[in-house]
Amino acid sequence: MTSQPLHLLSDSLTAFLGPYLPPSPPSDRVFVTLTYAASLDSRIALGRGLRTQLSGPESKCMTHYLRAHHDAILVGVNTVLADNPGLNCRYRVAGKSPSEASPRPIIIDPTFRCKLSAGSKVMLAASSKEGKEPWILVSAEWHAAVSPSDLAHIQSIESTGARVIPVKGLQSDNRNESWAAILKLLKERSIRSLMVEGGAQVINDLLLAAVQDGDGTKVSPVDVIIITIAPVYLGKNGVEVSPASALDYLYDIKWEPFGRDVVMASFNRKARAVS
Numbered sequence: 071m072t073s074q075p076l077h078l079l080s081d082s083l084t085a086f087l088g089p090y091l092p093p094s095p096p097s098d099r100v101f102v103t104l105t106y107a108a109s110l111d112s113r114i115a116l117g118r119g120l121r122t123q124l125s126g127p128e129s130k131c132m133t134h135y136l137r138a139h140h141d142a143i144l145v146g147v148n149t150v151l152a153d154n155p156g157l158n159c160r161y162r163v164a165g166k167s168p169s170e171a172s173p174r175p176i177i178i179d180p181t182f183r184c185k186l187s188a189g190s191k192v193m194l195a196a197s198s199k200e201g202k203e204p205w206i207l208v209s210a211e212w213h214a215a216v217s218p219s220d221l222a223h224i225q226s227i228e229s230t231g232a233r234v235i236p237v238k239g240l241q242s243d244n245r246n247e248s249w250a251a252i253l254k255l256l257k258e259r260s261i262r263s264l265m266v267e268g269g270a271q272v273i274n275d276l277l278l279a280a281v282q283d284g285d286g287t288k289v290s291p292v293d294v295i296i297i298t299i300a301p302v303y304l305g306k307n308g309v310e311v312s313p314a315s316a317l318d319y320l321y322d323i324k325w326e327p328f329g330r331d332v333v334m335a336s337f338n339r340k341a342r343a344v345s
């Protein structure tokens with residue numbers, strides 16, 4: 071990988087983000103930050119499968135600063151197929167190697183469509199010690215009936231330290247149940263803070279998701295929402311972020327300009343109770 075480290079953020083910008091970062095020491099459950107970059111018409115890409123750069127250099131740097139503060143970063147498989155993302159942290163953290171500063175990449179991919187190769191950016195970031203090896207979450211049903219060619223592929227990428235992890239309850243047709251299963255698995259594997267970067271299906275689902283808290287109460291799994299808004303329109307064919315129903319539960323909202331973009335950071339009132 072030949073990516074350049076990102077330049078430092080000013081003190082005022084780190085002060086802006088500070089209140090929204092995962093707690094230290096971490097709490098007992100997985101702290102979830104939902105973050106993405108959208109156009110003025112709430113599109114996150116020009117069309118399905120199209121990588122679309124929205125963030126300018128300043129807000130991009132903000133995203134990598136956030137990556138440095140999370141144990142893991144999660145995307146849906148369509149984002150991997152469209153964007154070939156590195157999912158590492160290119161913001162330099164004093165006293166940590168790039169790999170140590172990077173979150174664990176996690177890809178939700180029930181039927182292993184990503185078919186990661188050694189040349190994909192996420193695998194290259196890991197092999198060049200600029201990131202961590204990805205975990206690919208597949209459904210337990212798919213894994214139980216894996217074909218010989220997929221098994222060979224899995225063995226090949228696992229030999230590099232990547233993991234293909236079967237998850238009971240991970241299913242495309244009951245995605246709310248999937249979130250409960252994903253968060254349980256991540257907690258068992260000592261992930262205490264998760265940054266979710268997209269794509270649209272993941273974001274739209276998570277905005278309305280409800281999982282059981284320790285005492286059985288239904289809660290939203292999302293603690294913090296951080297959105298970069300870029301001053302462009304992507305039009306009607308764009309990939310839209312718009313949940314299936316209305317919601318109005320953000321609080322302690324701050325807006326901050328980052329270059330030509332503006333970033334909104336907020337807490338989610340439903341992170342504790344969903345009626």
Ligand SMILES: NC(=O)c1ccc[n+]([C@@H]2O[C@H](COP(=O)([O-])OP(=O)(O)OC[C@H]3O[C@@H](n4cnc5c(N)ncnc54)[C@H](O)[C@@H]3O)[C@@H](O)[C@H]2O)c1
Pocket residue numbers: 105106107108113114115117118119120121122124145146147148149150152153178179180240241242244245246248249267268269270271272273275309
């Ligand atoms: N601007 C941004 O910030 C940003 C961020 C990420 C992606 N994108 C764009 O978004 C587009 C991709 O978005 P998308 O909506 O097509 O796909 P996605 O990335 O949300 O992936 C969807 C797929 O992931 C799996 N999946 C997701 N949630 C699941 C669940 N709970 N249970 C089981 N399986 C689950 C399924 O296989 C599903 O088909 C791309 O064009 C990409 O460039 C933009």
Ligand SMILES: Nc1nc(=O)c(N)c(NC[C@H](O)[C@H](O)[C@H](O)COP(=O)(O)O)[nH]1
Pocket residue numbers: 106107121122123124125129130133145149153154155156157158191267268298
């Ligand atoms: N913050 C942000 N601004 C954007 O304009 C954009 N398109 C994304 N998209 C998020 C998605 O996860 C991308 O796949 C990664 O941003 C790829 O970037 P990396 O190689 O991982 O740095 N995110």
